[in-house]
Amino acid sequence: MDLQGLVAIWVGKVTILASRLLGKGGSTFPGRVARRIDPDLLRKLAHLPKQGNVMVSGTNGKTTTARMISSILEAAGLKVVHNRAGANLLVGITAAFLAKASWWGSLEADLGLVEVDEATVPAAARELAPRLAVVTNFFRDQLDRYGELEHTFSFIREGLELLPAEGNAILNADDPLVASLVEFSPAQVTFYGLEDASLASQEEETRDVRFCRHCGERLDYGQTYYAHLGWYRCPGCGFRRPDLDYAVRQTIRGSRGSRLEILTPRGELEAEISVPGVYNIYNALAAVATTMSLGISREVVAKGLQAFVTSFGRMEHLLIRNREVFLALVKNPTGFNAVIKTLLEGEERKNVLIAINDKYADGTDISWLWDVDFERLATAEERVNFILTSGIRAEDMAVRLKYAGFPVEKLAMQNDLGSALEEGLTRAGEGGTLYILPTYTALLEIREVINKLGYGRRFWQE
Amino acid sequence: MSDLKISVCHLYPDLMNLYGDRGNIIAFTRRCQWHGIETKIQSVTLNQVVDFAEFDFIFMGGGQDREQQAICYDFQQVKGTSLAEAVEAGVALLGICGAYQLLGRYYKTGEGEELPGLQILDVWTEAGDRRMIGNIVEESDLFPGRAKTLVGFENHSGRTFLGPKVRPLGRVLVGYGNNGEDGTEGAAYRHAIGTYLHGSALPKNPWLTDLLIAWSLERRYGAVTLSELDDEIEERAHQAAQRRAQETWGKIKAGVK
Numbered sequence: 280m281d282l283q284g285l286v287a288i289w290v291g292k293v294t295i296l297a298s299r300l301l302g303k304g305g306s307t308f309p310g311r312v313a314r315r316i317d318p319d320l321l322r323k324l325a326h327l328p329k330q331g332n333v334m335v336s337g338t339n340g341k342t343t344t345a346r347m348i349s350s351i352l353e354a355a356g357l358k359v360v361h362n363r364a365g366a367n368l369l370v371g372i373t374a375a376f377l378a379k380a381s382w383w384g385s386l387e388a389d390l391g392l393v394e395v396d397e398a399t400v401p402a403a404a405r406e407l408a409p410r411l412a413v414v415t416n417f418f419r420d421q422l423d424r425y426g427e428l429e430h431t432f433s434f435i436r437e438g439l440e441l442l443p444a445e446g447n448a449i450l451n452a453d454d455p456l457v458a459s460l461v462e463f464s465p466a467q468v469t470f471y472g473l474e475d476a477s478l479a480s481q482e483e484e485t486r487d488v489r490f491c492r493h494c495g496e497r498l499d500y501g502q503t504y505y506a507h508l509g510w511y512r513c514p515g516c517g518f519r520r521p522d523l524d525y526a527v528r529q530t531i532r533g534s535r536g537s538r539l540e541i542l543t544p545r546g547e548l549e550a551e552i553s554v555p556g557v558y559n560i561y562n563a564l565a566a567v568a569t570t571m572s573l574g575i576s577r578e579v580v581a582k583g584l585q586a587f588v589t590s591f592g593r594m595e596h597l598l599i600r601n602r603e604v605f606l607a608l609v610k611n612p613t614g615f616n617a618v619i620k621t622l623l624e625g626e627e628r629k630n631v632l633i634a635i636n637d638k639y640a641d642g643t644d645i646s647w648l649w650d651v652d653f654e655r656l657a658t659a660e661e662r663v664n665f666i667l668t669s670g671i672r673a674e675d676m677a678v679r680l681k682y683a684g685f686p687v688e689k690l691a692m693q694n695d696l697g698s699a700l701e702e703g704l705t706r707a708g709e710g711g712t713l714y715i716l717p718t719y720t721a722l723l724e725i726r727e728v729i730n731k732l733g734y735g736r737r738f739w740q741e
Numbered sequence: 742m743s744d745l746k747i748s749v750c751h752l753y754p755d756l757m758n759l760y761g762d763r764g765n766i767i768a769f770t771r772r773c774q775w776h777g778i779e780t781k782i783q784s785v786t787l788n789q790v791v792d793f794a795e796f797d798f799i800f801m802g803g804g805q806d807r808e809q810q811a812i813c814y815d816f817q818q819v820k821g822t823s824l825a826e827a828v829e830a831g832v833a834l835l836g837i838c839g840a841y842q843l844l845g846r847y848y849k850t851g852e853g854e855e856l857p858g859l860q861i862l863d864v865w866t867e868a869g870d871r872r873m874i875g876n877i878v879e880e881s882d883l884f885p886g887r888a889k890t891l892v893g894f895e896n897h898s899g900r901t902f903l904g905p906k907v908r909p910l911g912r913v914l915v916g917y918g919n920n921g922e923d924g925t926e927g928a929a930y931r932h933a934i935g936t937y938l939h940g941s942a943l944p945k946n947p948w949l950t951d952l953l954i955a956w957s958l959e960r961r962y963g964a965v966t967l968s969e970l971d972d973e974i975e976e977r978a979h980q981a982a983q984r985r986a987q988e989t990w991g992k993i994k995a996g997v998k
């Protein structure tokens with residue numbers, strides 16, 4: 280490490296300590312400070328892990344996939360540098376490396392495991408020089424930041440083009456746009472996908488229609504597993520779902536997880552995952568394909584997956600003043616719909632606080648709220664005591680619920696998150712349960728409020 | 742007021758469904774329901790031949806470029822003439838963003854190629870290299886009595902210009918509007934409106950929804966006075982959106998992210 284890099288590390292690490300002492304959990308700020316001193320710092324730190332770096336991208340499932348990979352790597356006894364959920368821009372990634380670096384500029388890590396925001400992929404690929412890249416899927420997501428799906432596609436394409444020839448690209452074959460990336464990868468491509476008809480979606484979901492990238496024809500779907508993920512074929516040019524290297528062949532599903540039978544290039548693998556939902560089967564499969572491509576044995580992969588535990592869905596569970604509080608980040612229609620489904624499970628009546636911000640990290644366009652299936656919540660209205668809307672866009676959220684058919688009498692607006700939390704806890708009552716569904720920056724604010732009240736963990740300790 | 746019916750056509754719901762534009766259909770049908778008007782929605786997509794004059798209200802949301810090309814062809818070959826006739830006959834229409842551009846005379850690409858539009862609105866669009874993204878507030882003269890504000894979120898790089906046969910939907914108070922230059926946003930001709938407003942456009946602008954409902958009734962029932970609704974939540978959201986637009990624009994101008 281040269282002097283400029285060392286100074287950047289020192290200042291960055293002092294900033295980490297200082298923000299901890301001040302009780303601020305700002306996780307990316309140290310990265311920003313350090314990069315200002317040495318713009319090449321990440322580049323310098325990123326070539327220290329002995330086995331190189333792994334980059335996880337795509338619109339949905341990055342965090343869970345990366346955490347599953349991390350759990351497997353841990354089971355394999357590897358030391359990993361891993362950026363936290365949400366901290367997936369360059370400053371956040373730099374901060375993660377900074378936190379693991381020593382004061383004299385060494386890094387005790389075997390592998391860097393980095394979740395990367397789509398728009399950051401080209402820059403991250405240049406600075407991290409990853410040996411392996413995973414692409415999970417392309418859902419329409421956070422559209423105002425990137426314009427269109429095509430832009431997201433070209434960001435990720437640019438990142439893949441930077442992979443070394445001896446590297447690996449792990450692609451979700453069931454997503455036609457992800458599968459179309461194959462021709463841009465100089466690295467060896469590995470496809471994963473589902474081949475279990477019992478997982479096929481029975482619901483007539485409003486599937487996002489997809490067109491062939493090669494000839495523009497509308498794709499025909501044999502079956503879909505989740506939204507637009509499935510078996511497809513182009514009637515125009517014959518482009519179709521590629522053959523799979525890693526395939527889920529059979530699944531036994533339970534309410535709290537699934538048992539998977541996965542066909543791999545090195546034989547059958549049986550694995551259990553403790554999270555429900557088809558999207559988590561995709562996440563697990565991506566993690567299996569990634570870690571086996573890194574050379575980890577089937578036995579260790581199965582063990583690592585089993586060790587992966589998360590609270591139900593991605594909900595965090597806290598106890599505040601004798602009220603059970605569930606916190607779940609909402610950031611796009613697909614994710615929000617999943618949270619609503621989970622929320623409505625169980626017979627007890629629900630108390631709900633939804634906090635919508637429209638800052639840059641949330642997505643400044645809140646139109647996506649109209650694509651969320653709040654009608655489902657309105658239909659089950661007799662099982663909901665109240666919905667409190669909060670955040671910068673509390674009023675928009677209230678309008679959305681009113682037009683979904685949710686009774687106006689059970690709606691209240693409170694822009695200030697602290698007051699909303701207070702009101703929510705009071706109305707939930709002693710022994711009651713409060714579900715809090717915030718967008719990204721609203722989640723950070725709420726955690727800060729909860730920390731100040733003296734409940735919950737400080738959130739850099741996750 | 743009873744037995745009023747509105748037949749709604751949702752054009753290309755499977756293709757033009759960006760940015761929550763289906764919120765417009767939700768808002769339109771909900772308000773009809775609250776006004777005591779029955780609605781019937783029919784989805785119409787590629788290759789379907791329909792007589793658009795049989796509808797009272799036609800809605801089309803924004804789409805992505807790739808999908809817009811497929812629609813462009815279908816529009817011209819299959820639906821164009823009938824749709825133009827319907828608009829001339831006074832059928833109400835709302836087209837958002839990409840749909841707005843398609844309703845115009847042409848779209849000129851970055852390479853200078855002119856892709857013909859439907860020529861229903863006397864507007865044309867030129868590809869631009871800057872993306873116009875952000876909250877927008879405009880003032881519209883379309884309403885009987887007095888001017889009203891409209892709020893939304895715009896996200897487009899195409900720059901649209903108005904010909905003499907249309908009037909602007911509104912004058913931009915905060916935001917970019919049609920082209921970022923002349924202070925106009927959207928276009929109106931007879932009972933057809935094209936606009937860049939996402940948000941969705943209708944829920945937070947209930948007077949625009951009601952105007953479209955009144956227009957939709959006019960051909961069959963003449964001028965109908967709609968019942969008063971309690972719009973407290975909508976109006977608060979409208980005010981909040983105006984404040985937010987001013988705040989975010991202040992920030993954009995000051996160069997702070």
Ligand SMILES: [Zn+2]
Pocket residue numbers: 491492493494495496513514515516517518
């Ligand atoms: Zn094709």
